[in-house]
Amino acid sequence: MTKHTADWYAAPPARWPQPVLKGHTIPGYRYTSKAFADQEWEKMWTKTWLLLGREDEIPEPGDYQMEEIGPESIIMARQHDGSIKAFYNVCQHRGARLVFNEAGSVDAFTCPYHGWRWEIDGRLTYAQDAEDFPEGDPCKNLVLEEVRCETFAGFIFVNMDPDCVGLKDYLGPVWDDWAPYEIHTWKRYLALTARLPVNWKVVLDNFNESYHLPTVHPQAESSVEENYRWTQFDMSEEGHNRMWMRAGAPSHILETKGGVTILDGLAQQLRQWDLDPADFAGREYETREALQRQMRKLGPERGYAYFDNLRDHQLTDVYHYFLFPNFAVSVWADGFHFLRARPHATDPEQCVFDNWWYAPAPEGVTTPVMTAGGIVERDAEVEHEVFDFGEKSLGVPIDQDMAVTPGQQKGFRSRGYTGVYLPRQEHRIRRYHEVLDEYIEGKRPAPRLAHQVAAE
Ligand code: FES
Ligand SMILES: [Fe+2]
Structure with a gap:
């Protein structure tokens, strides 16, 4: 000190x-x-940094928190390299929610509908009947939709705007x-x-x-x-x-x-x-x-x-x-x-x-x-x-x-x-x-x- x-x-x-x-x-x-409220959502909530999660509550790789804000649900997951990634809680196959509990620990996120396996870094590594997709193997073409995410004071902030300023500039x-x-x-x-x-x-x-x-x-x-x-x-x-x-x-x-x-x-x-x-x-x-x-x-x-x-x-x-x-x-x-x-x-x-x-x-x-x-x-x-x-x-x-x-x-x-x-x-x-x-x-x-x- x-x-x-x-x-x-x-x-x-x-x-x-x-x-x-x-x-x-x-x-x-x-x-x-x-x-x-709809204007607020489109023009404000989806463009500001939002304080959502807490770092020390997801200490190990695969630990995650899920928080809801308005119509959205965001997953924040600890990565193998110690960083944190945030994703929309939505399966890229046909839109099912991936997790329903507010916190947990997983090897991967397995969709409850058709069992697609999303790794904690957002990659898709299993899709049933992968050869049956005319546009190609989903595992080669899809990833979870990521949300900007930074931490400060131990809190996880997310921003749905990919072009947002960094969190430090935002917090002033x-x-x-x-x-x-x-x-x-x-x-x-x-x-x-x-x-x-x-x-x-x-x-x-x-x-x-x-x-x-x-x-x-x-x-x-x-x-x-x-x-x-x-x-x-x-x-x-x-x-x-x-x-x-x-x-x-x-x-x-x-x-x-x-x-x-x-x-x-x-x-x-x-x-x-x-x-x-x-x-x-x-x-x-x-x-x-x-x-x-x-x-x-x-x-x-x-x-x-x-x-x-x-x-x-x-x-x-x-x-x-x-x-x-x-x-x-x-x-x-x-x-x-x-x-x-x-x-x-x-x-x-x-x-x-x-x-x-x-x-x-x-x-x-x-x-x-x-x-x-x-x-x-x-x-x-x-x-x-x-x-x-x-x-x-x-x-x-x-x-x-x-x-x-x-x-x-x-x-x-x-x-x-x-x-x-x-x-x-x-x-x-x-x-x-x-x-x-x-x-x-x-x-x-x-x-x-x-x-x-x-x-x-
Ligand atoms: S909606 Fe997720 S696997 Fe079908
Ligand atoms: Fe008061």
């Missing part, structure tokens, strides 16, 4: 470029119209922001997937604003500075955005609620790093810097070697990112709250919502992991649960978020909904809708620049 100077550690995050907003009113048909400033956390080494500790009766954008709109925190999450007692006045919002040219909230000290909101105190969550965090909350009586706002110093000192010896790569604010504070088009995440020094909505295959008024959590699993660390769905043992094997909205809890804060969404979806069908009226702190919503329209209008993806083509 590189050790940096005190100034480097103390430096605040650099601002991203702030693209100018056009003032989208976000009309209701965007959430209800099949015609609009997110790439450098995330690299120091070594998220590729983190493990999944929560995997709840719910089928929701709302358009996918209803979910992402919610995760693009924190204006709802005081009303939807009244319990948020927080050691996170939720108020927009102390929050930094950044938007990138690529269509992503970032919100930086200070944490590790009492929220200024407490001043309006009868006094600054160290509440349970913060007290627990202090104790976790061998600090005594009682020592901070009368100087409660000093906890953030004290925690940073303590985490810097104790982190590496407790197995968090990558803390040496993080800036001070990254140790205590919470960053919330939105990756265009459908992924949001809160990134903590030791937690990654994965929030993703995938469109339904045919119905614009349904989506699939993933509420997952990743955390580091350093050797020797046995403290349980605090996830959005409760406390999980560090060595737990986490099962992926898939259910209908309301059937099971997604964890309190996310239940609260999702509880408001079906009502909003109904509102979008009303003649009385005339468009949004947004405070600045919700401008990230407007921005991503404007980026979405740029795809639909054919302005994105921009053609690759000469240096990008040359670098590939």
Whole structure:
């Protein structure tokens, strides 16, 4: 690990470029119209990088994951040379799906219909009665239809557009922001997937604003500075955005609620790093810097070697990112709250919502992991649960978020909904809708620049 100077550690995050907003009113048909959803599919979903799989869940050659997005199903398979390839989950004989389970391990993909054998690299090596094909032996003429695939932070991203820019260019400033956390080494500790009766954008709109925190999450007692006045919002040219909230000290909101105190969550965090909350009586706002110093000192010896790569604010504070088009995440020094909505295959008024959590699993660390769905043992094997909205809890804060969404979806069908009226702190919503329209209008993806083509 590189050790940096005190100034480097103390430096605040650099601002991203702030693209100018056009003032989208976000009309209701965007959430209800099949015609609009079809345009989204043709012009946007099939042309952007999509976060789909996880590298460490397919460690051996022949291990695969299958994920569905809209009408598509994508297979991601580990190759003999250690690389990963992605394919449409469709047999080139007559279109049958090759796999139906979300993960597995195979020598080859054998089609359940007529038994054609597709190797994990996409070659066809067996077709029944191969001599009977007037156009020639299918094994000589066919391969599985491949999808562009790259990895970052341990996640497998795919892009259905063969002419797309590379993933690093697509992610823009997110790439450098995330690299120091070594998220590729983190493990999944929560995997709840719910089928929701709302358009996918209803979910992402919610995760693009924190204006709802005081009303939807009244319990948020927080050691996170939720108020927009102390929050930094950044938007990138690529269509992503970032919100930086200070944490590790009492929220200024407490001043309006009868006094600054160290509440349970913060007290627990202090104790976790061998600090005594009682020592901070009368100087409660000093906890953030004290925690940073303590985490810097104790982190590496407790197995968090990558803390040496993080800036001070990254140790205590919470960053919330939105990756265009459908992924949001809160990134903590030791937690990654994965929030993703995938469109339904045919119905614009349904989506699939993933509420997952990743955390580091350093050797020797046995403290349980605090996830959005409760406390999980560090060595737990986490099962992926898939259910209908309301059937099971997604964890309190996310239940609260999702509880408001079906009502909003109904509102979008009303003649009385005339468009949004947004405070600045919700401008990230407007921005991503404007980026979405740029795809639909054919302005994105921009053609690759000469240096990008040359670098590939
Ligand atoms: S559809 Fe796959 S072998 Fe016939
Ligand atoms: Fe929320």
